[in-house]
Amino acid sequence: xxxxxxxxxxxxxxxxxxGGSSGxxxxxxxxxxxxxxxxxxxxxxxxxxxxxxxxxxxSDELAAQIRQGARPDVYAAANxxxxxxxxxxxxxxxxxxFAGNRLVLAVPAGSRIAALDELARPGxxxxxxxPGAPVGSYTRALLARLPAAQRKAILANVRSQEPDVLGVVxxxxxxxxxxGFLYATDVVAAGSQLRGAELxxxxxxxxxxxxxxxxxxxxxxxxKAFVDSLTHGTCRQAMHRAGFEPPPG
Amino acid sequence: xxxLFGIAVIAALAVALVFLALPVAAxxxxxxxxxxxxxxxxxxxLDALALSLEVTAIALxxxxxxxxxxxxxxxxxxxxxxxxxxxxxxxxLVLPPAxxxxxxxxxxxxxxxxxxxLDAAGVQLVFQTAGVVIALVFVASPFYLRQAQAAFEAxxxxxxxxxxxxxxxxxxxxxxxxxxxxFPSLLAGAAIAWGRALGEFGATxxxxxxxQGVTQTAPLAIFAGFAxxxxxxxxxxxxxxxxxxxxxxxxxxxxxxxxxx
Numbered sequence: 001x002x003x004x005x006x007x008x009x010x011x012x013x014x015x016x017x018x019g020g021s022s023g024x025x026x027x028x029x030x031x032x033x034x035x036x037x038x039x040x041x042x043x044x045x046x047x048x049x050x051x052x053x054x055x056x057x058x059s060d061e062l063a064a065q066i067r068q069g070a071r072p073d074v075y076a077a078a079n080x081x082x083x084x085x086x087x088x089x090x091x092x093x094x095x096x097x098f099a100g101n102r103l104v105l106a107v108p109a110g111s112r113i114a115a116l117d118e119l120a121r122p123g124x125x126x127x128x129x130x131p132g133a134p135v136g137s138y139t140r141a142l143l144a145r146l147p148a149a150q151r152k153a154i155l156a157n158v159r160s161q162e163p164d165v166l167g168v169v170x171x172x173x174x175x176x177x178x179x180g181f182l183y184a185t186d187v188v189a190a191g192s193q194l195r196g197a198e199l200x201x202x203x204x205x206x207x208x209x210x211x212x213x214x215x216x217x218x219x220x221x222x223x224k225a226f227v228d229s230l231t232h233g234t235c236r237q238a239m240h241r242a243g244f245e246p247p248p249g
Numbered sequence: 250x251x252x253l254f255g256i257a258v259i260a261a262l263a264v265a266l267v268f269l270a271l272p273v274a275a276x277x278x279x280x281x282x283x284x285x286x287x288x289x290x291x292x293x294x295l296d297a298l299a300l301s302l303e304v305t306a307i308a309l310x311x312x313x314x315x316x317x318x319x320x321x322x323x324x325x326x327x328x329x330x331x332x333x334x335x336x337x338x339x340x341x342l343v344l345p346p347a348x349x350x351x352x353x354x355x356x357x358x359x360x361x362x363x364x365x366x367l368d369a370a371g372v373q374l375v376f377q378t379a380g381v382v383i384a385l386v387f388v389a390s391p392f393y394l395r396q397a398q399a400a401f402e403a404x405x406x407x408x409x410x411x412x413x414x415x416x417x418x419x420x421x422x423x424x425x426x427x428x429x430x431x432f433p434s435l436l437a438g439a440a441i442a443w444g445r446a447l448g449e450f451g452a453t454x455x456x457x458x459x460x461q462g463v464t465q466t467a468p469l470a471i472f473a474g475f476a477x478x479x480x481x482x483x484x485x486x487x488x489x490x491x492x493x494x495x496x497x498x499x500x501x502x503x504x505x506x507x508x509x510x
Contacts, residue, residue, distance in 0.1 A: 060476035068479065125376065127458065132477035159376035160458025161465075163472065171458065175360035176375045 026219045027051040028226060031062040031070075033078040033134065033209070034164040035101070038189045039242035040076070043235035052226060058164035060132040066091055066214065073223035076211040076230075078134035078165075078183070083210035095212030098230045100245035103138050103204055104196040106182040108172050113179050114197050116146070120153035127168050127177040130161040134207075135168070139181040141205040169194065183207065185243040208247065273490060280480070280487045288484035296462045297470035298488065304378060304466060305446045308385035312393050312442055317435065320397030321423055335398075342391045349388050350455025357383065358456075380457035381464050389446040396438025400431040433504040440500045447493055 030052055032040050037056045044052040055062065059077035063086055066075060075092055077083050083095035107113045119126055129136030143151045159177060162168045165186050171177040173193040187196035211230060213223040229235040236246070288294050323335060341349060355361050357374050367374065374380035404427060412422040428435065450468040457464040459473065467489045474482030 058476060064476040064479060130459070130473050132473070158460070159463075160460050161473075162459065163454075167454070170455065174354050174358050175364075176354065176358055176458075 025051050026222055027053050028073040028217075028219045028222045029053050029055060030074040030076065030226065031055045031057075031065070031072040031214075032074075032076040033057075033059040033062070034166045035078050035135070035183050035186055036076055036209070037166075039185070039239050039244060042238040042242065043229065046234050046238060047226070047229060056166075058129075058133040060134070061163065071216055072214055073217040073219050074211065074226055075214055076209065078207070078209055079137070080208050080210035082134070083212050087212060091215055092212040093215055095210045096227070096231060097208045097247040098211045098227070099209040099239055100247055101207040101209065101243075102184040102198070102245070103135075103142060103181055103207055104184045104187060104198060105179060106168070106172055106187050106194050106196050107179045108175055109193055109195050111178060111195065116154075116199065116203075117150065119157060119179050120150050122153075122157070124157045124179060125159045125177045126154060126157040127160045127162055127171045127180040128158055129165065129168060129181070130163055133162075133164055135165050135182065136161065138205045138207055142181065142199065142203055145203045188243040209244075276483060276487050276490060280484050284480055284484045285487060288481055288488065291481065293461050293465075293470060294467075294481070294485045294488070297465055297467045297485070298492070300378070300381075300462065300465065301447060301467040301489075302492075304381045304385055305443055307382050308389060308446050309439060309443050311382070311386050312390045313435075313439055316390055316393045317397055317428065318423070320394050321401050321427065323394075324398045324401035338394055339391045341388050342395075344388075346388065346449065346451025347455060350384065350452035353384060353387060353452060353456040375456065376458045376460065376464060378457075378463055381453050381466060384452040384456045385446040385449050388449055388452055389442040392445050393438045393442035396441065397431070397435055400434030400438065401427060403434070404430060436500055436504045440497055444493060444497065447489070 028051070030040065032054055034056045037054075040052075040054060040056075044054070055072060059079065059082050062072075062075060063077065063082045066072070066086060067089065075083060075086065075095075076098075078101070080095065080097055083092055086092035087095050105113075105116060105119070113119070113124070118124065128139045131137060131140060143154060146154070160167075160171060162171065165182055168177075168180040168182055169186055169190050172180050172182075173190060182194075182196070184196055187194045211227055213220060213227060217223045230239065231247075240246075319338075323331070323338075344352065354375070357363055357367060357380075359368065359375065372379075374383055408426060408430065409422055412426045417425065448468060449466070450472065453459075453464065453466060454469060454472075459465045459469045461470075465473070467485060471482045471485050471489070474485065
């Protein structure tokens, strides 16, 4: 037990900002939705003047951490609702939309499933995000637009509600599940393991990512610079390459 | 000098007590009795608690029934490669739960080593309650095995010798002498294995998934609630702590009420 406690303690202290204050380049901590992992890591590599440390998890879990007193410097979510909620609670500074994405039907690479109605067949194993996670709430918004019978049949086939997109990716990539709902960028990031099928445009929910500087950040300028790199700067390319769309408008 | 050490021991004890008890106490401070009652009325929480009790009971039964003879065999026999066997049996102790979950998928998942064989036999584990039991047995059994093996090794050899001289075979000695005498230690091992199983999270989520009433145990429900319903998650945590404390206390009382021969 004790062996495990020490690294955990060190990580906790580092997260609280007790670690990386040495040197000229401050380290900022970015709490970001799991679906942003590849794009943000590529983005951080292009930033000359700051070191960025990431904490990736479900957007809802990261928001809950902030509400419970965690203070990363930047918060980026897979919707705009959670950043807005944090802003109205006085925890986040003017969040902005910085990227768009598409919900797709994701299946293991070798699967023959190609369309939504095949998910309603008895015995099809479906995994979705849990309702609190953005991917789960987009999925439910999509299902709500289906005819009641089809929606019921698909929900009856749901075998697991995962905390974030990485959970859904894992279940599909290991062949544990037959189909799930993910962002288009997750399928790109999973490489040859997964295949995505586009959903009819009239059904697909509008996926928008929001980002903001956390109130009380000790490195506000660097945090702001990170956000700017995503909205106007060099990181837009990394986002584009990962398959994200520009924010609408 | 001697006195100084005594003070140091007491200081260390105080630090340990505060450090270990404070977070648990904080859970209780943060939950109002009303919230607690509310939570006990919540279907998802009740399903999660009931499932947790069910799967940990089944897992513990499997661990004790299979693990006790295994521990006896390891305690009474010397054979080549014995330490390798013991190490392999203890390996799940040092695996991070996420690794345990991935390992179980790689072994028993649909694409795993035994995937086709299990499928042919009509056995499904992933996304099933049976899968949760498998995950719990995997992560918790070493706790029981270690304790049981140590308990059998600590038995007075003269006692076992006497049983043999009186004509009892090994099976009879094991069942009528070794197990009753080692009973309090075996019980303690079972308690700690049960506690580990009750708290299991990572391997369950990765191997079995999370679905209310099927695979969503109390720790998974607490994790799901952390983001969306923090006070609810706190309340369920309090219930889980209270239930586990009651069961551990009960086991200690039973062990004390049955002194060794």
